Amino acid sequence: MAQLIFNGLVTGLLIALPALSLSLVFSVLRFANYAIGSMLTMGAYLVYAFNAGLGLPLPLAAMAGCMVAAGITLAINRVVYEPLRDRGGVTLLVASIGVGIALENGVRFIAGATTRGYEVEVARPLRLLGLRVNHEQIITIATVLLALGLVWIIFRFTKLGRAMRAVADNADLAAVRGVPRGQVVTVVWILSSVLATLAGVLVGLDGNVDTQMGWNYVLPVFTAAILGGIGNPMAAVAGAVLLGITEELATLVLAPHYRTMVAFAVMALILLFRPTGLFSVPGGAK
Secondary structure, eight states, rough: OHHHHHHHHHHHHHHHHHHHHHHHHHHHEEEEHHHHHHHHHHHHHHHHHHIIIIIIOHHHHHHHHHHHOOOOOOOHIIIIIGGGGGGGGHHHHHHHHHHHHHHHHHHHHHHHHHOOOOOOOOOOEEEEETTTOOOOHHHHHHHHHHHHHHHHHHHHHHHHHHHHHHHHHHHHHHHHOOOOOHHHHHHHHHHHHHHHHHHHHHHHHOOOBBBTTTHHHHHHHHHHHHHHHHTTTHHHHHHHHHHHHHHHTTTTTTGGGGHHHHHHHHHHHHHOTTTOTOOOOSSSSS
16 A cells, blocks of 8 residues: 555656646636647656767756757747737637647657657666655656756745736736736747656656557646546646545556546546636636
C-alpha cells in the first residue's frame, strides 16, 4: 500500500506541471488550452534534440529546450491566439485543437514515429524506508517541487505575479489600473511552455520519448485541473496529486490499463457534483 501511495504521489507530480500550465492559461486568457499535450511532446523532443543530437547533458538540454519551446509558443500566440483574443473562449479552444494537431504532426514529420530515450546513465533503484525508489522518481520529485516553488514565489512576491492575479481576477479593471496585459500574456505563455517542456522531460525519463506521449496525458491533465479548480492554478497541483494517488490505488481492484477510465470517472463526478473544483476560490490566479 505504501509503495502504491508513493508511486501515486510521483504520478501526480508528473501530471502537476502540465495541469498548472493549463490552469494558468485558463485563469488569465480564459480558454482551455487543448494543445497542452502537444506542447509537452514538442518540449520533450526539443530537449531530446539537444541531449542526444548535440550531446548536451540533460539539465543543459532541458534549459535550451525550454527557451526554444518558449519562443515557438510566443510565435504561435502572435499568429494564432492574439488575432482571436476577442472571439471568446470557445473559438480559442477550437484554435488550440488545431495548434495541437499541427504541433503533433510537425513533431512526427521531423522526428519520425520511432520511440526514443534520453542519454542518461542507468542506475539501479534504491531502497528507502522500505520503498523501491528509482532515480527518475527522485529527479521528478526534485524538479517538480523546485518548479512549483519558483512559480509560487512569482505569484506571491513579485510585481509580475500581482499583475497576473489582477488580470485573472478582472482583465478590464486591471487595464484601467494600468496593468500591462500584453506583458502578462507573454509571461503566462513563457511559464506555460516551460512547465510543459519540463513535464515532457520527466515523462520521457519515466518511460520513453514518443509522439503519443502528450496525447496520453491530456485527459489526466484536464481532470487534475478541474479537480483542483481550473481557475486556481496552484490548486491544480493538489488535484494532480489526488488523481495520481487515486489512479495507483485503483490498481488494487482494476488492471493498470484502466487508469484512463479512472481519470474519466473522476472528472465526470467532479463535473456533476462540484464543477468549480474541490479547492476552488473566488477569483483567478491565487
